Amino acid sequence: MTSTTPATRLAGGLLAGGLSLAALTGCSFTSQNVSCSAGSCTVTLTGDGAQAEILGTTLSFDGVQDGRASLSVGGNSVSCGEGEGVAAGPLQISCSSVTDDSVKVTASLS
Numbered sequence: 001m002t003s004t005t006p007a008t009r010l011a012g013g014l015l016a017g018g019l020s021l022a023a024l025t026g027c028s029f030t031s032q033n034v035s036c037s038a039g040s041c042t043v044t045l046t047g048d049g050a051q052a053e054i055l056g057t058t059l060s061f062d063g064v065q066d067g068r069a070s071l072s073v074g075g076n077s078v079s080c081g082e083g084e085g086v087a088a089g090p091l092q093i094s095c096s097s098v099t100d101d102s103v104k105v106t107a108s109l110s
Contacts, residue, residue: 074090
């Protein structure tokens with residue numbers, strides 16, 4: 001019979017709680033201006049190469065041409081104009097703002 005000490009049970013509970021919290025947030029980022037709530041994240045990516053990891057998928061900004069933002073989503077290349085939405089890998093992406101050097105997107109799981 002195996003017994004556990006109170007410290008072992010506490011450490012296990014803290015680890016499980018931390019992992020649950022990480023899963024709930026769903027977003028981490030390497031650029032500024034990320035916010036998440038209820039299964040979706042909104043991020044503003046500024047400058048070529050800006051990245052964010054959203055809902056377990058890496059999203060990269062590859063620039064703007066003719067008013068359309070070029071994005072890499074989990075290795076898939078997509079583009080969207082302001083007000084447009086596209087499906088990319090496991091994410092549904094909506095571009096709410098596109099400027100010469102940035103894009104604001106909301107992403108949710110498809």
